[in-house]
Amino acid sequence: MSGFVNLFVSNQHERLVGFMLWLATTLALLAAALWFARAEFHDSLRRDAIAELAHLDTVQSNITNAFKELQATVTASPCSRPFMQQLRRVAFLPDGLNKFMYAPGGTVTCSTSLSDITTSRSLGPPDFMLPSDDEISVWVTKRLDDVGLPDINATIVAQEPFAIVVPRQDMKVEVSSWVEKELVLRAPDGRVWHLDGARGLFSHQPEADVADQRSNSALRQVVCGEDHAYCVAVGARFSDALLNWRMEIALAFGLIAFYAIWPASAAHRAIKRYWSLEARFRRNLNPESIVCAYQPILDLGSGKISGCEVLVRWRDVDGSLVFPDKFIDIVARSDNTLAFTRMVAECAHAELSQVLPADTQLQVNFNVFPRDLDCEKLANVFSAFTAESDRFPLALEIIESDALAVDQAQHEIEALAEKGIRTYIDDFGSGYSSIHRVASLAIHGVKLDRSFAMAPSESLMAKMLVHALDMIASLGREIVVEGVETQERLDLLVKSGCVGKVQGYLISRPVSIDQFAAFLKAHKPDAFKPPTQAAA
Numbered sequence: 001m002s003g004f005v006n007l008f009v010s011n012q013h014e015r016l017v018g019f020m021l022w023l024a025t026t027l028a029l030l031a032a033a034l035w036f037a038r039a040e041f042h043d044s045l046r047r048d049a050i051a052e053l054a055h056l057d058t059v060q061s062n063i064t065n066a067f068k069e070l071q072a073t074v075t076a077s078p079c080s081r082p083f084m085q086q087l088r089r090v091a092f093l094p095d096g097l098n099k100f101m102y103a104p105g106g107t108v109t110c111s112t113s114l115s116d117i118t119t120s121r122s123l124g125p126p127d128f129m130l131p132s133d134d135e136i137s138v139w140v141t142k143r144l145d146d147v148g149l150p151d152i153n154a155t156i157v158a159q160e161p162f163a164i165v166v167p168r169q170d171m172k173v174e175v176s177s178w179v180e181k182e183l184v185l186r187a188p189d190g191r192v193w194h195l196d197g198a199r200g201l202f203s204h205q206p207e208a209d210v211a212d213q214r215s216n217s218a219l220r221q222v223v224c225g226e227d228h229a230y231c232v233a234v235g236a237r238f239s240d241a242l243l244n245w246r247m248e249i250a251l252a253f254g255l256i257a258f259y260a261i262w263p264a265s266a267a268h269r270a271i272k273r274y275w276s277l278e279a280r281f282r283r284n285l286n287p288e289s290i291v292c293a294y295q296p297i298l299d300l301g302s303g304k305i306s307g308c309e310v311l312v313r314w315r316d317v318d319g320s321l322v323f324p325d326k327f328i329d330i331v332a333r334s335d336n337t338l339a340f341t342r343m344v345a346e347c348a349h350a351e352l353s354q355v356l357p358a359d360t361q362l363q364v365n366f367n368v369f370p371r372d373l374d375c376e377k378l379a380n381v382f383s384a385f386t387a388e389s390d391r392f393p394l395a396l397e398i399i400e401s402d403a404l405a406v407d408q409a410q411h412e413i414e415a416l417a418e419k420g421i422r423t424y425i426d427d428f429g430s431g432y433s434s435i436h437r438v439a440s441l442a443i444h445g446v447k448l449d450r451s452f453a454m455a456p457s458e459s460l461m462a463k464m465l466v467h468a469l470d471m472i473a474s475l476g477r478e479i480v481v482e483g484v485e486t487q488e489r490l491d492l493l494v495k496s497g498c499v500g501k502v503q504g505y506l507i508s509r510p511v512s513i514d515q516f517a518a519f520l521k522a523h524k525p526d527a528f529k530p531p532t533q534a535a536a
């Protein structure tokens, strides 16, 4: 499951996901097209079978009419000259039936071909009777030498006292070369007699002596006439059909593969939206996914770690840690800034109070959104810290933004100070902060933006560092410098004589609570002092 999630979360597999979606869409469309083609093919087989059956229906209706005609018009004394004349008159009707017999009880006494049969000849027991009320008996492919029709194998149908020789029925409807047909007669008990076409197609089990295994078609349609006495089976192998239409199929495949690009890319966009960091973050932000990191703050006067800044990380759905530069803006754009800060405060308080020794005294700095600068609300969010202000004095770092109305901010900052909560202007020098604003607010201190301390030695920013420090120092506010990465830069800050505290990778990166506790335990006050001072 996590591998599957990874596929969408990590951008590395974007091409693979896009390709898989295209492939899946192409295959799905192809399967739908094949299903449709198969259904259409089935229908066309059925249409062929019905067309063939229509011809047999005509034969059956001719037989029914012939019997009616015989019963109505052949009334003379059986086998007498007038009888034979009447019989022949019916035989002349243009319905393809011209061999009639007088065969009461299945015994042929006279026929249109042979009027003077000296001895009656029995047809024997019929092969089957039709289930209809007309009492019709059927003899299938009977040799007719006995009844004066030498070398003829034909089907005889009889309705007392007449019998009709049904001429051999061939298939009439033209079909494609890869389509097979079989014509059968079928007794009510299920026995089947092959009449024409691909033997075994009807029963779908080729007889042992049938060499042509193609009869075992994959697609088959069987339609039967009235009484189910005659049926047409039509079949073909789908693969044969596909082979036959290979050009059309290749073209269809190309078109499907091409048009699959649109639904696949729409699906890809939807998936990307669903799995975007913003969507994942909004769906999964909860106290369990909040991870706190602690960056020590070094007091330059004492050399001790006087506090820490709590920096939040977010545990993504694939387990990886996401840094605030990726999601703080998402929080800032939402209405949940205070709820978010509460989650961070609760996470930090639980960890700090559990892991650090009871006698630890440490200022804990939190970042708060400017819009949440409201003493009452913040005191509520950080109530666990204000309740333990001896152990964990609280400090709030506020990024001064344009939205921060000085008068209102001043009022809230004063109220916070009354509750023992310190406030700092964060990232001074990076945003809207001006020396005028710093002077107007009763803040405890200023955190100088890390870009000053991190700037290369000869750069303009590095040169501005000392001036920025002088300027803030003149306002009498505590100065904390962030982003101290080298001993050289730290030495410069110490030399300036106006920096109270520093924070940066030189001292420690933001670390987990256990690493922070270990760091505090191992820290020596002269660890970052220049060698001369350390020796003294």
Ligand SMILES: Nc1nc2c(ncn2[C@@H]2O[C@@H]3COP(=O)(O)O[C@H]4[C@@H](O)[C@H](n5cnc6c(=O)[nH]c(N)nc65)O[C@@H]4COP(=O)(O)O[C@H]3[C@H]2O)c(=O)[nH]1
Binding pocket: 295, 310, 311, 312, 323, 324, 325, 328, 341, 344, 366, 367, 368, 369, 397, 426, 427, 450, 454, 482, 483, 484, 485, 503, 504, 505, 506, 510
């Ligand atoms: N290259 C370099 N970087 C250093 C050094 N020392 C500290 N940093 C980084 O500088 C950032 C200091 O936090 P920030 O200015 O408050 O800037 C923070 C803060 O504005 C915001 N943020 C972090 N946690 C929270 C939070 O809980 N709530 C709110 N509202 N914002 C937060 O996200 C920003 C970035 O946080 P991080 O990515 O943790 O980045 C941290 C820290 O890892 C250094 O020597 N070199």
